[in-house]
Amino acid sequence: MSTSKKPTFFKIFLPEQSARRMRIPPAYRKHMKGKSSGYFYLKGPSGYYWPVKLIEESSNLFLTRGWPAFVKDHDIHHGHFLLFKFDGETTLKVKVFSHTACEDKAAFSAKPSGGDGNNNPPNPVKALVAKVKKEEDAWDRLVKAMVQAGAPSTATNPHFALQLKAYSVQDRGRGKTLVIPSSFAKIHFVKPKTPIVLQWEDKEWPATVNKSLERSYLRGGWGNFLKESKVQEGDTCKFELLEPSVLRVHILKLIEEEYPDQ
Structure with a gap:
């Protein structure tokens, strides 16, 4: 299946609901290829990666650890429109739209805070070892x-x-x-x-x-x-x-x- 045909979903960012974690729409779960937990990555418009943790709770999927960092680094606020596309493996590509209804220009230069600025796909095992350490x-x-x-x-x-x-x-x-x-x-x-x-x-x-x-x-x-x-x-x-x-x-x-x- 070509990348252009991979299903997407969107979220209108509401801090009271998604500041610390974000729920993946239940209807999108069928496109997650049975994945319900583990370490995933968000690829921002800048091409950099943010590690996040996927958990299942009460039959719902949530992005938890690492999600607040993604929100902070992209300066996402109430009403921002986020478009997600799962690559079929461990990465969700994200587009960020501002209140102008256009893609947020600042998102194209966002980098992970406190990191080494690596824009290569991270190794999940290395990430887990680093987290524990x-x-x-x-x-x-x-x-x-x-x-x-x-x-x-x-x-x-x-x-x-x-x-x-x-x-x-x-x-x-x-x-x-x-x-x-x-x-x-x-x-x-x-x-x-x-x-x-x-x-x-x-x-x-x-x-x-x-x-x-x-x-x-x-x-x-x-x-x-x-x-x-x-x-x-x-x-x-x-x-x-x-x-x-x-x-x-x-x-x-x-x-x-x-x-x-x-």
Whole structure:
């Protein structure tokens, strides 16, 4: 099939819906050749590439990590018209139209912020390795900073870390909840209901760990913690058990500009 006949879809950019992630129209899914997750690339009008992550959630496909960087680097605002075309492999080619109804001239000179300016197709495996390495380095820096600040060492206290997914920060009708890893919960939260206190910086939130047959959930103060700490989907939290009823939270914000190969 020739490139000119490959199906396209468009999006009118609305920040309240697409600032942090963008939903691919359900009708376009049949053209994605069964792809529902993994690392993809957006090729802008300038010919440069922006890595993004494709995820599936509630039968919908979303572009997540890396998408905010693409929006920022192209200075996309409310009402901009975006035209997408999938190349059949791992790349979505994007055209950006401004409020003039013509292609945005600035988009033709846009480059990935914080990157090496490479306009060759990136290697997905190398991008993934770089991503993991950067996250590990970031955690090393965070732990070092905590030690220097006099915070308890994570090397001696039980802890677990989670990158927050949409279902951990959204209210699904029963309040906001966080699923605690079973390997951690079965050792430290053995009762059906355990009152705890979440600590972050100089603030505290009373919460509860509820244990079922299959999972353990953090409820109650979790929603208040999210609101006041401004933690969002994609951020990583490390939970450190200081006492049987105190969980200290360390936050690693998702920094889109440090995404690999940008």
